[in-house]
Amino acid sequence: MNKDIEKTTAETVFLSFLHPMNFLLSFLIVLHHSFTVNISYNGSYSFMDYGWTIGIQRLMYNVSECAVPVFFYLSAFLFFRTFDGSIISYRKKMKRRFYSLFIPYVFFCTFGYMKHLVAIEGGVISWII
């Protein structure tokens, strides 16, 4: 019994890191997509060949590559943590995923498409501003 409580405590403590970790990873994702110059590898690994502006953004871009693998890893851990291999459990998980992933995905993709039509070069907003 005590061993079960200790196990639950370790898992609870581990799971308590989720919110700060998700914040850190989502911040890294924003960092990953915000670059303002061409940060592509130019054949050289010398920082001086890039200069400070490109060099710093390139480093931030590459470091923030870590966010996606950790997101996949955590998603798998959290998914299989409470999955027992049964069809009932699978159906329950798929139903939850439908609301937690599919619905937001459809909405945000639609929104993204509309933004593309309205706000990008040649669109209505760019014409106004």
Added chain:
Amino acid sequence: MPLWFIRELMALSLLTIIFYKIIKNPISIIVISILIITLISFGLIPYRSFIYWIPVYLMGASLKREILEKLFIVMENKKTLLFAAFCVLAYFVWAWFLPNGIKAEEMTCAQNLEFILFRILTPLVFFPIAWLICIVNFPRLKFMEYSFFVYCIHFPVITILGIIWDKVVGMSWDLKFMKYFVIVFLTYALCVIMAMNLQRYFKPFWNVLNGNRK
């Protein structure tokens, strides 16, 4: 749109029953991962495909409570801590040496292999960071609850802020450096503000957008 992650996660979720059988046998995980890594190295599996992420996904799926406990105990040892700190530092130095920005069809086997190995090792390197967050008892602040929404909406916000910055501030070289950090912080702040207002004034709609997350 960066929502390819959600699309691939849905695909991986659909294959749960298969993965459940695979993770029961560690040899299967290793064999399948080596096969996929080989295909990735030859450029046959693209980055934005769920197959690319199967090795990382299987690693996460096979993480058990017992392994967590053992890792927690091991992390309390000073030598282990030092080694973990060195690994994290080495990892961030390695990040500089990633050949980013090269077109997929122009990447060599070695470059593809470097990228996939970097991504597979990432969760292992992040474990000490997760452990540190637990030990320090990092507070759970309100704005940390909106990570999913920020992830979904940040891209158009970055685009729009970039357009506004260019029109208002201009595009001189020195300002590109400032623009980068200003846009990062402004994007996150705006996304959190949007999320807070949606949650407060349009709760049912917010629940749909946030995928019923608490």
